[in-house]
Amino acid sequence: MNGDVIQTRLQDRLYATAARLLALAGLVLALAAGGVGTAAPLVNPVDFDTAEQEAQYQKLVRELRCTVCQSETIYESNAALAGDMRRRVYEMTAAGASEQEIIDFLVQRYGDYVRYRPAFQANTVLLWTSPFLILVVGGLIWMQVVRQRRRLVPREALTAQERDALERFRRGE
Amino acid sequence: MMLRRIMLPLVAILALLGLFYVGLGMDSRALPSPLVGKPAPAFQLESFFDPDVTITEADFIGETALVNVWASWCSTCLAEKPYLMELARQGITIHSFNYRDTRENARRYLSADMNPYDKIAFDPDGEAGMEWGVYATPETYLLDPQGTIRYKRIGPLNPKLIREEILPLIAKIEAENR
Structure with missing residues (x-):
């Protein structure tokens, strides 16, 4: 009885996993298809001189x-x-x-x-330049963080007293 | 330091949420028309009622008038029709383009109720529609007596719009031309 319950639970979990994997595969396929080609051309036949x-x-x-x-x-x-x-x-x-x-x-x-x-005109300047602006701002923040990290002083080695205290703590005293 | 750590992302997130909030409130279908303030575009079409009669933009010009774009297959136009009837009853001239339609269907559409339109240009291929920048039916333009487009609405008129935008603008135009 108990074993049955465990088995159904296991099955449920298997099904759930399979469903999730399928959905993921579908998503990947859809993305791939989207990347390969857009909708079929619906163009009226055209004929040009040149x-x-x-x-x-x-x-x-x-x-x-x-x-x-x-x-x-x-x-x-x-x-x-x-x-x-x-x-x-x-x-x-x-x-x-x-x-x-x-x-x-x-x-x-x-x-x-x-x-x-x-x-590219007056009212679309932000539209066109914002990705680059964000890149620049992000770069500046990153540089700032790196510089701050560099300024941090490495921790000095423990003193004899500290080492003793640590040792005692480890032993549970 | 701790405070700054929390404040910065918090402010950033609030700013982003603010943008989303504004963005969600915007109507992505409300598009500005470049034709407002410009003269009514030229066209030449058959009259809806009489194929032998030609209608041009000159037939729409001369008094303050609405120009409505409609079709019998357009259910939104049908829903909008009572408001046009009411405007016509109030003595406002409404011309129109019958857009991508057949005379037979359109005639049935008009006779089912009554006809709010004064002059109707028959535009089965959307030729004038392109000149007038028509997106989709229904659309309504307001022309002043000089033939300048003063207002354009993409989509149906409704009582609020008529009360708050169209009637005041008509009154304003009439005052300008007195």
Whole structure:
């Protein structure tokens, strides 16, 4: 009877461990998959006169945000608006518009937010520089800590009196 | 020394929590429109009611007017419609874009209740929508008599918004133009 209880407990624990391992494996797989490739391209067939235009189109659709599905580029997104934007990028590119002209066109209508890679400008300075600022601040703190540690005086050897006291303590006196 | 050891991380954590608190309160969907303060963008579309009639931005300009973007497939638009009806009853002109829709469905949408709109431009492919920076239906713009966009709302109107933002702004524009 008692043995049975122990056995079921053991089983429970085994199952729990297995479930946790499975979840972990799933997580690792999902991360790996995410790293390997993003969603399949949903691009409408495009046909350009020159390779430069093709390259510009392919670059731009990955740099513009689908504004209704906020964390996707218009290249990845299935939304109707993203389709419209891809079409507009295609038409403008085919008509000879430059990369900057197309970006400006969309920024004028949808705001800076439409840029998936924010431009470096007055209101994004902190966004772009904060990682480096944090690195510098962290480095300074680290240097400070190292210097403080170095300043610590190494402990001097025990005096004869202290050694005696320690010995007595050890013996339990 | 001990006090500093505790205070520093404590302050850092409190600062971080403060940031989170502010961040959670922000509406990630509330996006500033770059079009506010700019003239109504140009467009050229068929009239919803008569394919032979062309509607351009000039048809929307001339008086203080709301411009609503709607579609029959948009349930939020349907929920917003009573407020538009009420505004129209109060004598406020509301023009609109019928966005990515078919005339058949949209006509049913309008006749189910009544029609709050004055002029309706038919935009089945979202062409004017792109010029006007439309994200998703419903959206509402407020134009002054000179045709400048004075306000834009992404998402449905509600009584609070109408009472606290739209009606006061309309009153202000009317006062400016008296």
